[in-house]
Amino acid sequence: MRLPHSHPLDLEHGRIDLSHGAGGRAMAQLIEDLFARELGNEFLAQGDDGARLPACTGPLVMATDAHVVSPLFFPGGDIGCLSVHGTINDVAVMGAQPLYLAASFVLEEGLPLAGLARIVASMAAAARAAGVPVVTGDTKVVERGKADGVFITTTGVGVRLAGIDVSGANARPGDAVLVSGPLGDHGMAIMSVRENLAFDAPIVSDTAALHGLIADLLAAAPDVRVLRDPTRGGLAATLNEIAHQSGVGIVLDEAAIPVRPAVAAACELLGLDPLDIASEGRLIAICPAAGAERALAALRAHPLGTEAVRIGEVIADERRFVQMKTRFGGRRMVDWLAGDALPRIC
Amino acid sequence: MCLAIPAMVVELCGKDEALVDLDGVRKRISLAMVDDVAVGDYVIVHVGFALQKLDVGEAEATLALLREIARAQQAAGEAGPAELP
Amino acid sequence: MKYVDDFRDGTVARALGAAIRAGARPDREYRLMEFCGGHTHAISRYGIADLLPPQVRLVHGPGCPVCVLPVGRIDQAIRLALEHGVILCTYGDTLRVPASGRLSLLRAKGRGADVRMVYSPLDALQVARANPAREVVFLAIGFETTTPPTAVAVKQARAEGLGNFSLLCNHVLTPAAMHAILAAPGGVRLDGFVGPAHVSTVIGSAPYEPFARDHGKPVVIAGFEPLDVMRAIQMLIRQIDDGRAEVENEFTRAVTAEGNRKAQALVAEVFELRDAFEWRGLGTVPASALRLRPAFAGFDAEARFAVPAVPVPDHRACECAAILRGEKRPQECRIFGTACTPDNPVGSCMVSSEGACAAHYTYGRFRVEAAPTETTRT
DSSP, X not given: OOOOOSSOOOTTTOBOOGGGGTTSHHHHHHIIIIIIHHHOXXXXXXXXXXXXXXXXXXXXXXXXXXXXXXXSEETTEEHHHHHHHHHHHHHHTTTEEEEEEEEEEEEETTXXXXXXXXXXXXXXXXXXXXXXXXXXXXXXXXXXXXXXXXXXXXXXXXXXXXXXXXXXXXXXXXXXXXXXXXSSHHHHHHHHTOTTTOOBOSOOOOOOOOHHHHHHHHHHOTTOOEEEOOOTTHHHHHHHHHHHHHTOEEEEEGGGOOOOHHHHHHHHHHTOOGGGSOOSSOOEEEEOGGGHHHHHHHHHTSGXXXXXXXXXXXXXXXXXXXXXXXXXXXXXXXOOOSSOOOOOOO | XXXXXXXXXXXXXXXXXXXXXETTEEEEEEOTTOSSOOTTOEEEEETTEEEXXXXXXXXXXXXXXXXXXXXXXXXXXXXXXXXXO | OTTXXXXXXXXXXXXXXXXHHHHSOTTSOEEEEEEEHHHHHHHHHTTGGGGSOTTEEEEEEEEOTTTXXXXXXXXXXXXXXXXXXXXXXXXXXXXXXXXXXXXOHHHHHHTTOEEEEOSSHHHHHHHHHHOTTSOEEEEEEESTTTHHHXXXXXXXXXXXXXXXXXXXXXXXXHHHHHHHHHTSTTOOOOOEEEXXXXXXXXXXXGGGHHHHHTTOOOEEEOOSSHHHHHHHHHHHHHHHHHTOOOEEESOTTTOOSSOOHHHHHHHHHHEEEOSEEEETTTEEEETOBEEEOGGGGGGBHHHHSOOOOOOOOOOTTOOHHHHHTTSSOGGGSTTBTTTBOSSSOOSGGGXXXXXXXXXXXXXXXXXXXXXXXXXXXX
């Protein structure tokens, strides 16, 4: 039964105020008219403090991710779909089928309801498209200035696929390193709309849910050893993490690493290295060299992996260095980024 | 030091300003340091300013020389793979 | 990227490398200093050292404005932001530079300082326009390339009557630093210089004549793309073998003998020489930096706020001074890669990715650390 609200939610001109987080009627109205309406599913409809979920077979995987992004809307996406994709991907790269999401919102006083409605609708669309419902959630409101519009934390639960053993610790010398498509689109799309950098570029975020691509890959190549999505810190950070976890070295072939021309150009303009820039819909896979072609074919057969390529190999190296054969025939290290990827002038 | 990159001028806008293009990336820059810039020119961009016009003829001459040195070296038989641009 | 990718062609590079190997005399060493961090970066990032013969030794110079900025000048900026409450605008490069008391501009931001990254000095003007009730200080760094844009910003501020904008000026001069390197007590073993790219677009090739004429050191001005650097190395080797010491220009597509007169005039109108300036690693160098002319004194943050630069001595174990002069290699410093890393830089050469130590740490340290147990490497 609907609660007796005096006024309907003003999704055109309204703004979040502290009453939306105070536990009273305003909060109930926000949840009912915005969150429940968009995200609605049988579990959310239970209306309790948590969701009662059916039993599932197989070991569980759980991942959580806080999403903070400025600006909230960027070419190719927004914080809403990003918060769904990010956590689905964290579960999926564990070799699991994502099943459910929980979402927790921190809203800043003054946030326009129209913007929030767009974000929640985008989240709902992403969850529906992925087939992974948001089954429980929470909303808090903080005073103006204590948050940046909206922060969304999502937690995902999934079940591990049978016969799959992927881990960042599993890379072995001789393995092939694959990537599902061009790097850095997401990070550069965000930078292109940052107030202090603004440039026009035909760059859109690659944000996407990768569990379908991963399922196809693992069906064709169950011997894949490592799966990761190169988010913060880009390819460089992701591969250094894997090298450390597995106790191996990695040698990349610079000429093979896919980067879109506009992303490369923006990097030149800002003094950044595309290898350090985040993607949100790309997959790194490491598999035995013998199975690399099969794995690549599976990736390329999926719409999110049409540009998949092999970019390097795992070597034995106690120092756990990631190196790169340059286009010049020389070699260099690919190190972790020191600090943040800040645009530089020199 | 002094990160700078050549970009093509695609539009002159207002006093001492231009829109430049680098592989689809477009940015508004200042022309306060250079004279007589026209659409189609290449300028070297640093901290939002055109530092200098790029002399396209000299650029092509330098590239031709580099390729010639490389070709001669290949002919002398010490270089690697065959196809030079 | 037109006129960029062409100068990064790997096939041409390999052949050019072969030509350099074939042309260099096997019985001598060529010690060449690339003054600029831009060249250091290209050499490291493209692995150029692997294409050169062993007798060519590249010495990384001090041409990185972040690396040579003394700690005391960053301290000054931090105090302006923390104690005087100004909005401190600066390039992304300077945000992580370590200052006294384990601070940096980024960490000062965490303590409440209003520090904003800008891409252009004109963006700092925009911050001043948008915040008329606040003082806005632009922490300006850089060599001759970056100085004219600062001059344009200061002139613009005056034209608009932007009374809340001022400049913390750290602009430095390339030829003065090259002189300081050559004047080091006991001399320095260098056979020639790879001359600056973008600095030279502004100042031209003429200011390097004294290095060739008086010091007998050949200078080849080179672009920052890897093929430019390799061609300049080849030109230097030829000069050295011929017994010549001349200023040659590889970067003819952007550099002329006289440089950019309009930019020079802008700088001359707004700035004048400082008697001396402290450089990290090189110490106090006479006539090596600029300050605002009296006519622009109203825009000088140093005159406006009582924040003198207090010199801070470098760490005792730090070998930056010797490394900047080409006397030592980064890996010969005791604290390289241990106490001093890009994440926690102690010395100036580790501060920016263009510094000699940071470039070696980030791109080249696999060469000198214990070799891997090779099993599958090809």
